[in-house]
Amino acid sequence: MAQTEAPTGPTYKATIEEVGPCKKRLVIEVPEQAIQAALDEQYKTFRQEVILPGFRRGRAPRRLLEKRLGKEAQEQVKLRLIAQTSDAAIKDNKLAILNEPQVDVDSVQLPVKGPMTYQFEVEVWPEFELPPLEGIPVSKTVRQATEEQVDAELERLRRIRGVWMPRPEAEPSQLDDLLIADVQVKVEGTEQPEHLENIEVHIRPQGTVAQVPVPNLDEYLVGLKPGQSVDISVDVPKTYFKQEYRGKKVQVHLDAKEIKYLRPADVDKAFLDRFGAQSVEELRQMLKEAVQSELERQTRQEMEDQIYQYLLDKTNFDLPLDLVADQAASALQRIYVRLLSQGLSPQEIEGHMEALRASSEEQAKRQVKTFFVIDKVCEKLGIEVSDEEVNGLVAQIAWRRGQRPERLKEQMARDGTLGQFRLEVRQAKCIDKLLEMAKVTEVAPKQKGNKKKGQRQGQSASDKAQ
Template sequence: MKSTVEHLSPTRVRINVEVPFDELKPDFDRAYKKIAQQVRIPGFRPGKAPARILEARIGRAPVLDEVVNNAIPTKYQEAIVTSEDVKPIGRPDIEVTEIADGERITFTAEVDIRPEFELPELEGLTVEVDETEVDEEQVTEQLDQLRARFGTLTGVERPAQTGDFVQIDLSASVDGKTIEEATTTGFSYEVGQGGLIDGIDEALEGMSAEEEKTFTSKLVAGEYADRDAEITVKVTAVKERHLPDADDEFAQLASEFDTLEELQENLRERLGQSKRMEQATQARDRLLDKIVEGTEVPLPESVVQGEIDNRLHDAVHAFDHDEERFAEFLASQDKTREQFDAESREEAETAVRYRLVLDALADREEISVNDQELTERILYQAQQYGMAPEQFVQQIQQAGQIPAIYQDVRRSKALIDAVRAVSVTLPNGDPVDLSDLLGSDDDEDEDASVVEGTVESVEDSAEPAGDDTPDTAGEKADVKS
């Protein structure tokens, strides 16, 4: 087999492949066997008719079609493997250019590739992160949240105010029609908590038991999502929360500590550790921003378009793919479709650019991923989705997503290695040592809480169509002859 590569642009190539017929004998054998199973020929059992009899009955063309359609993806993959400087992204556009029966088959494959670009050297780079100082207000806030978990609710004969718990009945209607899924009774809600229905807190403020009020709000889900609805709320009880005293007795009740001072010190340490984790997150995200800002990255258009398509699909899916409802939603946000499309393209280009930079980092540092690291990421994601690991693995296998997860882990490791290689400082210039969180260069057991989510922090969870995962060279393509 002969193959040559033409670079059409920094992000796209055309691969010209010529396959001699003597390399296609196994493909012809498979084609004859398959066709023989499908064609009934008198005097022969299914699958036993000789090749010459089959061709005499059905002609040569169906055999050639079967050979071409099955052999070309394999030959394309072989051409990719032998072209070491070509790293394809996504599906190729394949066109058969010649079938010289008995001599050769030639075809071309145009495909987007990972572009080549220069990354800045990490040595000498500095990344600034925030201070980790914990103030007493934060400790008090944490303590109050803990006290709230052990608080008691007492009914009161007064109007509700922020922080009270109310028991309410809710109903909603659109154009006079009651929305069953938006109706509930005996619901307990903390006034001022938010996240239930826009306008509910303002309505509840000042209401007493057995009072009822109606207000207008947009529904956020269901058949009438983003439609104005008349919301009726009735308060059946108002309760005030009483917190236990912050003393040694409470510390013994709520924790393993004997004194309030010990509990507060523990909360202070936990806050400090949380801020240290925030420093590690800032370091990796700000370093990646700095690398991307200093790098010219040509963007493969098909990958960008795939990312745009995914974003549009996700957006319209929330409206059951009803374009009119989606347009109404955009109008309610004072946004045109043109603005949405422009924002989607900008976000897609950013996501693809960051992925390409991470992949280049991983290549330069020769990052690999072992089975344990891949398994740990799969288990982590299964937990994030609230799924049993076996069920999650089955789904990602069926969807062909394991290579994408592999690539995510590789990108995460590359970025963690990059953070280790640069200087991390506070705003005043003092150095910050993150080795206890990131591990050393020789430590393969990076802290999972830092590694997990590295890629997600710089891009949306949706993978672009045809992401450059290790198996893209083997993807099936539409063959045009």
């Protein structure tokens, strides 16, 4: 316990306790002498500002001011002392806080005699040491586009521009079908379920039903026919983005009404015109170039992922669950901005966001940990982002989306994504710098059949070709 006096504030004593990872409790004691000094100053202000019957301004006696304005004086002094001493305690103890202190002022009493005591909790930035940043080992995979990859891209384009067709009623649903259903959602602790009609549900291994994340969703829905029902029980992770579902058991009842399958588009003249190609051969050449560009982007992403993994493996600190949950929404916004910067429309991004919303608690923890580690690396390397850099990148995004840069920037400022965008730019500069400093070794691609690990969600090769 240390007694501290701020240069321009009242004397106080502060006791700091560790109450959890990244969380501290501050117990503040303001001595009687500081309280009386503050009251004297408050009544001096009242005497100069308040006119009481029978007395000239500045001549009213203290006892009369206490009788008329005592409660107001005590309340103002209490609030001022709490504000001054809580701020001073944070600054004097050099606490890097994540949230502003929340004091239950109604429970704090300003005593007639003796000290005033109150307490509050704050979350603070985690403390940890960074590993060596020079010469991080990184493998660079050298890849070349193949005809099989071009075939896959062409088929993907056909599916994107395909048409959803109703399945015959006798046919059961299959993987990747679209299910139209009425849904009831019953959240633990609520009395009545929420009724939703004609909800679209994509049958995927990992997906959502009415924003409820359902692991192995395809196991419940594949084989379903119109008129059939299914009940699903889900234990929602404690860090899920939707607060009303977070950490609760949710019961989902689904009544299938219609099942649709995707019929891929024909490669006809209209299809070729969409990409500015005169023939199938020309389109395939365009796609091959786009695939090669995507492979190079993938290689770059894998190199970046190795940097991230190195930093995460070499740092160790705890994150409280509430911090992870609070930061999950910000992580979603950063991913949204990244996809916007890659030129995707909000409608295209929604498909990626659904997968992100259904992600595990471990992924959310990883995202939050990455944020803190990258911030510390940026601080150590002196990496900052200027307004000119932000304006230039916003202009590029606006050009790809056919918008005016100033209008897009105003929109991002209104919806809160501009600050997140700046963080994304800073993070990208940080990884660029670490790759410049890395020890890079070229390697051959892995054998076909190995999944691409850690690939960033974004545009496909053919999206970039359009």
